[in-house]
Amino acid sequence: GQAAVAQVILNRVRNPTYPNSICGVVYQNDSWFNRCQFSFACDGRKKRIDSPAAYKTAQEIAMAVTAGKIFIPEVGSSTHYYAQYVHPGWARTMQKMTKIGLHIFYRTYGGGWS
DSSP states (O other), X not given: OHHHHXXXXXXXXXXXXXXXXXXXXXTTTTTSTTOSSSGGGTSOOOOOOSOHHHHHHHHHHXXXXXXTSOOOTTTTTOOEEEETTOOOGGGGGSEEEEEETTEEEXXXXXXXXX
């Protein structure tokens, strides 16, 4: 699941409608409480590492996806995802790509950009 989310972030970096950096994408709208792109960026919780092992795993996955060593064809050019227990209105306007764990991945019809 983490690799799929990382792939979504990179897809957004490549998409001209989003910021052109990983940090720019992750922290887009971070001043909007619980309305930003990635919830940890605006949930109001202090940022700390609770599990060094999990953090190391996340770092390794991020590096592998960024380096092109991991690509998930089912996620493809997805730029959106959500946990299955929420139902965002935007989902009905997009093409469902796949479900991985508790997350459902979407892209705009036709991929969204060229």
